Amino acid sequence: MERSRVLLEAARIIRERSEELATMETINNGKSIFEARVDIEISWQTLEYYAGLAGSMAGQHVQLPGGSFGYTRREPLGVCVGIGAWNYPFQIACWKSGPALASGNAMVYKPSPFTPITVVLLAEIFREAGAPPGLFNVVQGGASTGEFLSKHPDVAKISFTGSVPTGSKIMEMASKGIKPVTLELGGKSPLIIFSDSDLENAVNGAMMANFLTQGQVCCNGTRVFVQSNILQKFTEEVVKKVKKIKIGDPLLEDTRMGPLINRPQLEKVFAFIKGAKEQGAKVLTGGEPYIPEDQKLKAGFYMTPCVLGDCKDDMTCVKEEIFGPVMSILPFDTEEEVLERANNSTYGLAAGVFTRDIQRAHRVVASLQAGMCFINNYNVSPVELPFGGYKKSGFGRENGQVTIEYYSQLKTVCVEMGKVESVF
Ligand SMILES: NC(=O)C1=CN([C@@H]2O[C@H](COP(=O)(O)OP(=O)(O)OC[C@H]3O[C@@H](n4cnc5c(N)ncnc54)[C@H](O)[C@@H]3O)[C@@H](O)[C@H]2O)C=CC1
Numbered sequence: 001m002e003r004s005r006v007l008l009e010a011a012r013i014i015r016e017r018s019e020e021l022a023t024m025e026t027i028n029n030g031k032s033i034f035e036a037r038v039d040i041e042i043s044w045q046t047l048e049y050y051a052g053l054a055g056s057m058a059g060q061h062v063q064l065p066g067g068s069f070g071y072t073r074r075e076p077l078g079v080c081v082g083i084g085a086w087n088y089p090f091q092i093a094c095w096k097s098g099p100a101l102a103s104g105n106a107m108v109y110k111p112s113p114f115t116p117i118t119v120v121l122l123a124e125i126f127r128e129a130g131a132p133p134g135l136f137n138v139v140q141g142g143a144s145t146g147e148f149l150s151k152h153p154d155v156a157k158i159s160f161t162g163s164v165p166t167g168s169k170i171m172e173m174a175s176k177g178i179k180p181v182t183l184e185l186g187g188k189s190p191l192i193i194f195s196d197s198d199l200e201n202a203v204n205g206a207m208m209a210n211f212l213t214q215g216q217v218c219c220n221g222t223r224v225f226v227q228s229n230i231l232q233k234f235t236e237e238v239v240k241k242v243k244k245i246k247i248g249d250p251l252l253e254d255t256r257m258g259p260l261i262n263r264p265q266l267e268k269v270f271a272f273i274k275g276a277k278e279q280g281a282k283v284l285t286g287g288e289p290y291i292p293e294d295q296k297l298k299a300g301f302y303m304t305p306c307v308l309g310d311c312k313d314d315m316t317c318v319k320e321e322i323f324g325p326v327m328s329i330l331p332f333d334t335e336e337e338v339l340e341r342a343n344n345s346t347y348g349l350a351a352g353v354f355t356r357d358i359q360r361a362h363r364v365v366a367s368l369q370a371g372m373c374f375i376n377n378y379n380v381s382p383v384e385l386p387f388g389g390y391k392k393s394g395f396g397r398e399n400g401q402v403t404i405e406y407y408s409q410l411k412t413v414c415v416e417m418g419k420v421e422s423v424f
Pocket residue numbers: 083084085086087110111112113141142143144145146147150161162163164166167169170184185186187217218265268321322323
């Protein structure tokens with residue numbers, strides 16, 4: 001209950017300061033203020049949710065023959081390390097610290113060096129909310145700091161959000177100390193649109209699946225499979241909407257797309273688009289540098305959101321995570337065919353299906369190899385639901401009740417009520 005009180009107070013402070021925190025997150029990351037507000041809302045909801053669970057953590061009592069019994073205790077792990085990515089800096093820190101602190105651990109958190117700011121505010125908020133000094137710590141730095149933390153003998157667990165190659169390195173380092181890891185890695189998620197779906201919903205779903213945070217979202221549904229008989233209509237509608245996305249100063253109310261995180265990321269995305277054209281894909285809109293009129297934004301890492309048509313499954317833009325505002329559209333004919341193609345990926349973070357046929361919807365998600373599946377929506381993230389990947393997208397879960405299990409360990413106590421029957 002004490003932990004719960006601290007988390008509730010932290011959630012209250014975040015809510016009270018949400019406008020300031022959202023502004024800082026926009027400056028930190030470049031995402032629109034509109035989206036940053038949603039991130040802050042999800043963040044305090046996460047702390048509230050785990051505050052609710054903190055007081056209910058309990059073990060099990062088991063009766064054994066002869067009046068003996070056993071019980072289990074759910075105990076904290078110790079010092080947990082959180083290593084975060086730059087796309088959802090504040091939210092990722094809350095997704096990790098919420099369940100970590102609720103379970104009774106301390107946390108050392110290393111944000112991405114591209115977004116160092118807002119997690120420091122989170123640390124100050126935890127202190128203000130009554131967390132003891134040193135319970136939640138922020139260490140700034142890049143790869144070498146992350147490696148130092150991952151190898152440190154006093155660290156009990158590592159929770160990481162970021163790319164697959166770094167995730168693999170962290171798992172290797174953790175293996176030396178036999179430490180549990182949670183890995184939230186990348187994706188190349190499929191979004192399947194059947195011709196019986198509500199077209200307007202499906203188009204909006206595809207927009208939500210591709211263009212939040214300048215497309216730099218791990219669970220984005222970037223492989224958009226569209227049933228052939230609605231391909232043309234769907235594509236027209238999507239392109240129309242994409243052209244209308246307001247790009248510019250992310251601090252302005254009506255902006256919906258700010259700059260990408262940095263120059264290398266922008267160049268990486270352009271290289272993917274260039275490669276896609278060389279492999280025969282057609283740019284239906286966007287994919288160009290964008291120079292805002294505002295003089296002070298001219299050096300920003302802006303681009304126009306892009307839709308690629310005439311895509312094939314073996315193109316690099318369809319196989320690899322681009323991490324930018326680029327949607328690839330792929331036609332399909334049958335359910336069987338699309339399932340096989342959707343699952344033909346080393347990733348398995350998320351997947352979506354749009355259809356009005358409820359039997360088909362559930363049949364399809366049951367066969368999708370993805371940890372987070374959406375039916376008739378995409379990229380909503382209620383904190384009550386577990387989130388995490390299959391295959392190379394990682395393992396372990398964030399959010400939901402189950403995450404307590406990833407931040408705690410079970411002790412079994414066996415109690416003898418009779419005499420010791422020695423075999424010797
Ligand atoms: N799927 C996802 O959620 C994300 C994917 N990415 C992808 O990764 C690419 C590279 O972006 P980065 O920011 O460099 O991602 P990254 O995976 O290298 O970095 C994520 C975090 O890990 C830390 N880190 C880096 N190397 C480490 C190491 N050897 N040991 C411990 N910690 C380490 C970083 O400082 C950062 O805090 C992006 O272009 C994007 O494609 C990036 C961020 C999030």
